Amino acid sequence: MxxxxxxxxxxxxxxxxxxxxxxxxxxxxxxxxxxxxxxxxxxxxxxxxxxxxxxxxxxxxxxxxxxxxxxxxxxxxxxxxxxxxxxxxxxxxxxxxxxxxxxxxxxxxxxxxxxxxxxxxxxxxxxxxxxxxxxxxxxxxxxxxxxxxxxxxxxxxxxDLSKYDQIAQRFSREQQEGVAFLKSGIATRNARFNTMIDEIERVAIKSRAPILLMGPTGAGKSFLARRVFELKKARHQLDGKFVELNCATLQGDGAGSTLFGHIKGAFTGAASDRPGLLRTAHKGLLFLDEIGELGLDEQAMLLKAIEEKRFLPMGGDHEVQSDFQLMAGTNRDLSREVVSGRFREDLFARINLWTYELPGLGARPEDIEPNLDYLLAQFSADNGQMVRFNKEARDRFMRFAMSSEALWIGNFRDLSAAVTRMATLADAGRITDAIVADETGRLKRLWQHYSSPSGEPDEVDLEAILGDTDIAQMDLFDAMQLKSVIGVCRQSRSLSDAGRKLFAASRGSKAKPNDADRLKKYLAKFGLSWEGLLASS
The missing domain is CATH 3.40.50.10770 (Hypothetical protein VC1899 like domain (Restriction endonuclease-like))
Known part of the structure; x- marks a missing residue:
């Protein structure tokens, strides 16, 4: 060497x-x-x-x-x-x-x-x-x-910072700046999300191990991966590029070729050599979104590339090298994919060292307002025109955004699209009550197929859930209430989502509402859990 x-x-x-x-x-x-x-x-x-x-x-x-x-x-x-x-x-x-x-x-x-x-x-x-x-x-x-x-x-x-405790304290400002950078300066209020970003900042600076981001589509996995890259680049920890690929777009021979490259004549249509994205990401960061969509053969080759920093291009006889850091994203439960045989256990074990679940917008209602301000400021900067809400319009939009009517199926993509539409239609840079009314109506129409056709919870077979003995000891009032609660739970995306729907009126009177905890305790009185309800649906 x-x-x-x-x-x-x-x-x-x-x-x-x-x-x-x-x-x-x-x-x-x-x-x-x-x-x-x-x-x-x-x-x-x-x-x-x-x-x-x-x-x-x-x-x-x-x-x-x-x-x-x-x-x-x-x-x-x-x-x-x-x-x-x-x-x-x-x-x-x-x-x-x-x-x-x-x-x-x-x-x-x-x-x-x-x-x-x-x-x-x-x-x-x-x-x-x-x-x-x-x-x-x-x-x-x-x-x-x-x-x-x-x-x-x-x-x-x-x-060794353990020897320099007094000097090490001076780094708190740098660490805070790193966290703010990952959040793009958005003053997020969700405690769980803030704690997660704080840890990701420390891991990003101190480790080159793979990082796995889980969460629904539109939760910001790709955005966060790019911010991690930019943070590491600023600290001279990466010299290469940020390379991103949505694995759901890969099909057939194109999957291996896109990732690992190929040599001329490796398959029909391979008219020239191709380096592949893994080599393009040398000394940089490779973000594979929807990694659960990769085929088993590509998963095996990826595992070798992660562990040994070398692999064979398609049709090649000589291994090539690439030293990259891997970040992966998925909206699937990869542990279930492993059990079903659709995802390799050894690859999952390798990328599961640092795993973080990014909550959707519906699970972070307190962060809607700071993200709204960020998106408005971004639109204003991009278009060279200041855009603001009228007070009545802002209050109306926030009431809708925090209500059970706002499903936020596309998460932050839905919010970004809504802000873009309202800001574009704002004459003289003012978003009015009428513009908000039109936008909330548009969002409801976009989400209508995700709601129950009747608007009512499906019929719940309480006897099948609790058993005849427990039902016999319940008052009709409690049984009817529990049925409604279970129906809402089965129509919701998460425990927090169900809690917000069930406690929409009373949560406003609490300084720190914890809808998920209230619902969890209510279900526990009957020996029920969120996971158990989903399994029995």
Whole structure:
């Protein structure tokens, strides 16, 4: 394996590195000393400085050229006004890191923290731990018995945060920014969703293992996968592309060819070589939506590609390599697919390490309003016109959106389409009560086939569910009420969905309504559960 070139990034020491007379060679100067170690060659030194220190930088550059002509010195003047101001230093280093062309495949980066003010050293630590500098910390020091020409010692520091608890606390802001980025800045209010995004942010930064996103169509799986990619890209953890594929679109020979590529003549119509999406995703992120739609043969090949980073193109005799991170999405219960034999158990085990279920819009009613504001702002930015609701119109739309009438079958796609239509029809950028009335009527018509034809729950056989003995001990009132509740449950997509329908009036008087918990406790009084009701329907 070819050894990577060593690149050191560090500040010139305005005190430690100074010296103009011949006696300067009798002193230990950390920046120059780094290039005097016989066992280690610094290919390039990115020398950072601020203020008017060009003369010192030129002197250090010349001295390094004398002792290590193979080392290239590249000076960078940063716009730091006050090297003791945390915001000033961190902002300048952040801008430098974002614009620097890191090449982690061929170069190894050492971040020198011996020179510079204490604030500079702390910021260099923070930037490295957050992967804005994709390297390791380097600390140098003079030998205890300093002699002329002795370069001293140096050490690479492991960033074990358990040893740096006080400094690690400074990362809370970075972590919060990462979470906000994954949510596109939308101030979501659903506690379960927020907790899930918080964990996904930590996993995305610390792990390259596959991530599986489950949830209904339109819940935002593809959107979240792209945000994860952009977050990792910003931290220099991925160098390649974001490659997305809906596996439901694959058929026949095209499935293997699209994923793994083919060689010329592999099958009828294969007129030339094709690299395939797995190779296109090399060093990047591959998002396979609806992965449950893949055939068993493609599943086996994908498993090999995930575990060994190599695979055979269709019709090929030689394996190719691709190092990508996998994210997958599905609206199926893959564990049931495994039991039924439609999904490989070994592949499921491999991609099931980090699994998250994205709730649909109906399960996150408290997030409808912040998403409404986000979509309006997005429409305004895209079309160059500010669009807003009248107060009455906004109140009317929110009442409908939170009611049992709003099925949100397409989840966030339905909400996005509704906002686009209303905003397009808004004269002078004002969405009126009449526009909202038309839109709610349109949505009801779109969803009408998903509702019970009569609008009433189907007949429930309570005796089959509870048994004759329990029925005999129930009052008619309780039996009739339980029948209605079970009917609503069977017509609902989730426990939360059923709870919102059943407690639509009373939930408004509660500070923190938990419809699912109320319904769960009600069913438990009769020895029933949500899962059991679905199984008996």
């Amino acid at each position: 070819r050894k990577k070139r060593i690149v050191v990034i560090g500040f010139v020491g305005t005190q430690l590195d100074r010296g103009t007379g011949s006696n300067r060679w009798e002193r230990w100067r950390p920046t120059v000393a780094l290039t005097q170690h016989d066992e280690m060659v610094v290919e390039r030194l990115e020398l950072l400085y601020s203020g008017r220190h060009e003369a010192l930088v030129n002197q250090v550059t010349a001295d390094i050229g004398a002792v290590s002509p193979e080392t290239e010195v590249v000076p960078h003047q940063l716009p730091i006004v006050d090297p003791w101001d945390f915001e000033d230093v961190y902002g300048s280093l952040f801008d430098f890191a974002r614009s620097y062309p890191f090449d982690t495949d061929n170069e190894e980066y050492w971040i020198h923290i011996t020179t510079g003010s204490h604030v500079v050293q702390i910021c260099m630590f923070l930037m490295t731990e957050a992967h804005y500098f994709p390297g390791r910390l380097l600390q140098s020091s003079p030998s205890r018995r300093q002699t002329v020409g002795d370069p001293g010692t140096y050490a690479l520091i492991d960033l």
